[in-house]
Amino acid sequence: MDNAQMAERMDTARILHISDLHQGMGLQKVLMPAYKKALFDDFKEVADLAGGWDLVVFSGDLVQSGRREEYESLESFLQEVWEIFDKIGFGPALFSVPGNHDLSRPVAGSMHEKAFSHWWDDEDPAIHLFGGTGGYIETINSVFSGYMEWQRNSRIPQLKLKPGLLPGDAASSVDLGGISIGLVGLNSAWLQLSADDAKGRLHVDARQLLGVCADPDSWGDSHDLTLLVTHHPLDWLHERSRAQWRSEIDTHTRFDFHLHGHMHEHLITAQQQGGGTIRRTLQASSLFGLEKVGVRQIERRHGYSLLSYSKGDGSPEVSLFPRLGTTIAGGEHKLVPDQAVGIGRDHCLRIPVRHREGATKTPGSxxxxxxxxxxxxxxxxxxxxxxxxxxxxxxxxxxxxxxxxxxxxxxxxxxxxxxxxxxxxxxxxxxxxxxxxxxxxxxxxxxxxxxxxxxxxxxxxxxxxxxxxxxxxxxxxxxxxxxxxxxxxxxxxxxxxxxxxxxxxxxxxxxxxxxxxxxxxxxxxxxxxxxxxxLLDEIDGAAYIRAWRNGRYESLDEHSLESIFRHSGGSAYRMDSLLDDFEMFGVADLASLNPDLEFASDRELKGVSPVIETELIRIRDDPHFRRLFEMLSALAMFPKGETFESVRRFNGAKGFHAHDAKELRRLALLDVSEVATLAGQVDKVLFVPIPVRDVLLGLMSTGEFSRNGTRALEAYFGVEWSTKGMSSSRVRIDAATCPGWKIVNASAMVNRAVRSAIQEGEPRAIATCSRLTYLYASALEKGDHFRSNVAFLEETLPVLRAAASKAECDELACLLAKSLRMSGRHEESLAALSDVNTAGLTRASRQSFHYCSAECHNSLGHTDDARLHAKKAIDADPESGTALQSQALIIRLDGGSDRQVVSIERKARKNKYGVLVRNILLDRAEGMDSEQAQKILREVQYDARVGRDSYNCIRASVRLARLQLDAVGNVDDATFNILLEGYQVLHSDGSNLLFDRITGVLWDVFSVRGDLLNQISLFKHSSLRWRLRGGLGAESKYVGLLKVILERLGEQGMLEKADVVYVASRLH
The missing domain is CATH 3.40.50 (Rossmann fold)
Known part of the structure; x- marks a missing residue:
């Protein structure tokens, strides 16, 4: 790709708009295959015509009725679509909202279903829903749980989302080739809970928008193009909702376009009332629509649209390419330009949009x-x-x-x-x-x-x-x-x-x-x-009892007061429990209800209150509460907790109930935390506090512990984990986006299984768990969870060494070494390999052993050892990608000619080893003059961005920025934006060396631009990382410069700003 093409690419953003797939609809299995071929061919044709797209917006009705099997089928279809995109040459991210077919309708006539059906007749439902009371939000979360679960677990790349009040509400900002796109998706289907006609009855609330975007006007002004996405068109909202929409949501030019579906045909509108804002609406055709038009007659409505935004010369516009399915004379399906919307000869409709000053300028802070x-x-x-x-x-x-x-x-x-x-x-x-x-x-x-x-x-x-x-x-x-x-x-x-x-x-x-x-x-x-x-003493105990619940027992007699305190033992929790009992039964029954007296504890854990064990024994031995104990035992197997839905069927058909969790929480044996999901919403995770978990696990028999551990493994890895390993896993450990708390749980489960198998001494179980350990560690490595893999293997491998074969342990040692190397711990990586017998390794592991050793020795300056191991890596499998990497390493070590490097590069390109190609180009650029190097670095920057190789994209941009600073005294905006993104990535977890380099480049960029406040902010955030990661020496070169900057800021009266105060306090 030449510079002109790259420039054009950086000046245009393309968005595919699809809607109303209705996966799982009747006759779809029969009619979809032939149409799918036409659809995929048309994707290629449109990409050739307008260019590949960076983003896909799906405006609802992904499935037909919200069933789990429909979402599984949807996932398969979308993966097939994304494979087509990949073959064409691009990999867009997905942004979606739910439609009325994506929910699972509640039981007709239920209390909340009736309440929502009378939304416009009563103010109470709105108060409860947006106030989080009355169970209303739980109902909405429940009916959309299938959609949210799919979005959470989907392997389709999705935008980073800021979640909102209702399921599906989300906002996202994304930079597409230097163009800032802002998207807000709002759930418009949450009132359509029954099969009744909902037109004119639905609602999108202003609180939904504010839930994802606190300042919509400033948010809109900060983007080049803003899109508001719902499933329903405006005329499906209630008249009062439409008024609120115009005054509180789609107002003040916040959004350039409102994208929606539901109607199954293309429609483009632009409306203006009086001197108000022009509101533009883009209605999508159905990606696969089937409409009944008579007895046994089906009308097929298929199509989609592509939006291409271009900045132009200060006059931005959107080119809309609407595509419509048709059947040609020969009976074959084909998608063609939809002439009904008034497109031009170039198959598109051009729509001017407003130019936002400052949308893509350098951020101020x-x-x-x-x-x-x-x-x-x-x-x-x-x-x-x-x-x-x-x-x-x-x-x-x-x-x-x-x-x-x-x-x-x-x-x-x-x-x-x-x-x-x-x-x-x-x-x-x-x-x-x-x-x-x-x-x-x-x-x-x-x-x-x-x-x-x-x-x-x-x-x-x-x-x-x-x-x-x-x-x-x-x-x-x-x-x-x-x-x-x-x-x-x-x-x-x-x-x-x-x-x-x-x-x-x-x-x-x-x-x-x-x-x-x-x-x-x-x-x-x-x-x-x-x-x-x-523990409370008698004086405080008496004061507490008398003041309990606003003084309910202010005049309680001394005998009752003394009895309550004695049974509580001064424990705050026990006192509350006894006061509840006293309120219901009186003082006479307190002794029989006191677990301290009913059960004697002889298994006291040091530092843990004996009340915990007493309470656990009470619920374990009482038939009325046995299910509570079983639920707690299940959750105890998940160190970081788990969602209720994930453990509901932990014990099979005899499931747990929501009120079980509530009772356990009331008993202070269970707690709830909120965790972010990939889809952007918040999940409630139930967890057993550590002291309670310690006692609970000690109460389990060996059989109970083993059985619960196996069921936990099945919950994560499927019931056939012992035979299929990770292939049946329900938790995508091998995905970079797998939540950290899930990994902590999974690591504990595998570790626990290994230890249990070794304790039992059953060779077959040991072999199974050893294999699981290898597959799980490999999945962690594939997902780039290197730190987690190190933690897991450092705890598990020593245990396995006592029971598994030397060859099995050596394979694991190679995985550990690689994760250590990728974490920058080169000496420890070599130490992990020091006892490995390479003769017992598989060919792939043997090659990995030598390549890892070579890279570690190279990083440590051991040139001869690096060369030796690189040659052995080549000998292990000369035709592999690792062999090429090893050859490239040897050439670097020997100071080989550029011709040799180019030869390796050609082979890597031929075999599509993209990362290796970029590594070679980055090395080659080091020896070139500025002009040549910048050309190469731009190519790497672009290819790495397209290939999602963020590490090399950052490396190229840092080097490119340094060359630009030396040549012209500044950097271009695209590179600057990548530097900012790269700094964000490296700030939390990245290479120390690269982080120091990007800090230095950004410091110089801010310096030449006279941006003193951002220099202060840069030092503040970099200093935070240095202090936490043991890199305080990096601060020293900035101290003298900062003192000058503080003096200049003082002259400007800016010493009161928070970042300035922080840095000033650090220097003094």
């Missing part, structure tokens, strides 16, 4: 760019609401005064609280004292010692790196951050905790946060002020 790049669900996943402190405001006054004093003075508190000590309520009371509100942020971190373990634990808990967490929290108002369940050292180990260092970083970076560390143990660092919560 690096802090804003970094913040906006953080998934909003990082904050949402940590966000919690404290309970009403209630009676806790009258007790523990000494502890409260000390805690508030510590937090006011140094913003760091260590709270020692055992399970059941009322820790949340205590936090609520000090939040009242500090006037920071009831919202706080929660991170579970069960390690305490070294920096890597702490940051890794936080990353696993949040699904984001600590850098991202800090950035996300830096903008919240005054609040408490709770680091929960921190473990502390065992006596006599002499280890030194670095938790204080992490807390210091967080407090420095997030000046409005107060950090509370909650643990069952005393703090290891005396520099952190500590408050310990003990």
């Amino acid at each position: 690096l802090t804003k760019i970094i913040s906006e790049s953080i998934d909003s669900n990082v904050i949402l996943g940590m966000r919690r609401s404290l309970p009403d402190p209630g009676a806790w405001n009258v007790v523990r006054k000494v502890e409260r005064e000390r805690a508030t004093g510590i937090l006011k003075s140094c913003r760091q508190l260590w709270l020692t609280a055992d399970w059941g000590m009322g820790g949340d309520s205590f936090l609520a009371s000090i939040a009242d004292d500090l006037a920071v509100g009831s919202i706080y942020y929660h991170i579970e971190c069960d390690v305490w010692a070294d920096l890597d373990s702490i940051t890794g634990s936080i990353a696993d808990a949040c699904g984001a790196s600590l850098e991202e967490v800090c950035v996300a929290l830096s903008s919240v108002p005054s609040a408490i951050l709770l680091l929960d369940d921190i473990a502390t050292p065992r006596p006599g180990r002499g280890e030194v905790s670095q938790i204080k260092s992490v807390i210091d970083v967080v407090c420095d970076f997030c000046p409005t946060l107060m950090v509370v560390v909650r643990s069952r143990h005393s703090g290891p660092d005396p520099a952190i002020g500590e408050v310990a919560l003990k």
